[in-house]
Amino acid sequence: MSELADRAEVSVATVKYYLRAGLLAPGRRSGPRLATYDDAHLRRLRVVRILREVGGIPVTALQQIVEAVDDESKPEHEVLCLVADALTPTLADVPPDGPARDLVDAALDRVGWTAVRPDAADRVRLAALISMVGGDDMLTVDRDILDYYVRLSDELCRTERELIDKTKDRAGTLEDMIAGEVAFGEILTLLRRMGHEHYHAVARLGPGSH
């Protein structure tokens, strides 16, 4: 176990905690007081670490996720829907409809994302978020702006689908997709922020010095 912890760069106590929480399957017993852990355990532990430390996903959400991934009887797509919902924190006081919700639904219609569940946590949260920021003289999220982000996301998702390594087993592929969802999402966030830093700097210094 200490070797597993070392290789994933987490403490042994944390591994024990994850075992207890069901995030990690128990090791194969190689004696009454000894267990061995294989590559699948290590990979799982690394994925859990990425989701926790990079994505800040709470342990309770990870429990839902591993439960779905480890349930071999669940179709892959159903697992991914459960995962998407678990990754999305719910925003307090969610009105199920309203103008923001209509705005979201219409935008998804226009881009042709017909397969997104009406009750997907992402969809609900997006509507709640838009109605939250849209007050009075705050930020505006109108049809055109939303369309721009939707189109950009569409292009991004089409490209990302090509990057999935399909040579692995079910759990491996699912874990890659989940870790990729979180990790590449964070990469995009960081790059976007750096882009803002850059363009604000060159605007201040004057376009001439660019």
Place this chain on the structure above:
Amino acid sequence: MSELADRAEVSVATVKYYLRAGLLAPGRRSGPRLATYDDAHLRRLRVVRILREVGGIPVTALQQIVEAVDDESKPEHEVLCLVADALTPTLADVPPDGPARDLVDAALDRVGWTAVRPDAADRVRLAALISMVGGDDMLTVDRDILDYYVRLSDELCRTERELIDKTKDRAGTLEDMIAGEVAFGEILTLLRRMGHEHYHAVARLGPGSH
């Protein structure tokens, strides 16, 4: 104060807590036991709420942010750099160099983002993140993939710069930019996740039914 709390949809106790934490300036005294709050207070409170509930930004980071925003002597760009660093959580055990860091630096060079500070928290975190996910048979983040995300971010940032409402005062503009950083970042995350849900669904059902 209760009117302020109602209009921003937070509890009076929370407003008191934010006042104590320095996230909100005290109201103008209209009597020995009475204070009034204006639109700037309301706007600030709404921004704080968005950063907390949507962005999950910790209160300590918000303290750094409002301190910078309220310091009129600080140049706008310096404020935004401080904000960017405050928005970015530090990843434990950060090696200042290594192959991942070189990968990041080279990618930013290629896109021409020369004005991003070498010690920007985003830059450091991105390198740490890449070295974290890149282990063994995990996700690969190579030059080409990174370039793709950088180019997409570049396009996104160029567009987003057009959307800023410059008719407000300093604090208003800064707050818009900060709230926008967080809110539109989250919008992008949600849309991307929905895009994945959609494309995975149509791939399973077969392209014929699309």
Place this chain on the structure above:
DNA sequence: GTACTAAGATAGTTCCACTATCCAGCGAGA
């Protein structure tokens, strides 16, 4: 045979973001 370590169980710790209680005082309605 002795020192070290493993696995497991249980309880404790730390941090965070609020939240509840208390206090003293003013202002408005009966």
Place this chain on the structure above:
DNA sequence: TCTCGCTGGATAGTGGAACTATCTTAGTAC
């Protein structure tokens, strides 16, 4: 005038989350 409720301010308490420390028992390696 007299309460009643509400104000702002201070202080202490709460609940949840994610570990972390301790203890126990028992193999294992030299």
